[in-house]
Amino acid sequence: MHLTNKEILDKLLSYSEDLKHHYQLYQLLLFHFQNKEPEKFFGLIEDNLKQVHPIFQTVFKTFLKDKEKIINAL
Template sequence: QSQEYRALKRYWKLIQQDSRKLNDKRFYRPTFRAHLTNKEILEKLLSYSQELREHYELYQLLLFHFQEKNSDHFFDLIEETSSSVHPIFQTAFRTFLKDKDKIINALELPYSNAKLEATNNLIKVIKRNAFGFRNFENFKKRILMAVNIKKEKTKLVLSRI
């Protein structure tokens, strides 16, 4: 139960975040008994191990190239460093290289299935909240209302006033 272990166990998510999006607000951190920003905490975590720092910098560089949709630099970096990194990284790198053409397509083409996935998620939420509709037509109408799809235009009915 060393100080390093407790700090890494509590703040491991900071290592996974994009370093450009870290918060600059100071808060009291009981683990360190000081008021620190997330950047300062990350610097303390990386000071515990040189290997951790090198892998963190590699991860941030890969994340940057991926977000900038620069597939050439992304895969060049993977190929250059795949033999000298931790075996867990090597496994991930092999997977990236195996699916290289798919990743390049995802980075370069403007197509995405995000809207479809969002709609599927919405339908699952409706289904879970409903605990089973008695009538399938009611379930279908509820989905169409939520997704804002108009099935057919209704005919205007003039009423007598």
């Protein structure tokens, strides 16, 4: 039996609500970054900073510290 990439992803995400939340958050961040929408990108980071895994918190804090540089790079 051959599974599509989407089926594999859906199966993996079904094992953990936490994983599913982080994956969806990552996809939204990626979307807003690629579409050069810094207000939405940083809004998501600020709204989710306290709820995400500590590894994400470290990355998010770094992004916030370098916010101006990131916006200029977009």
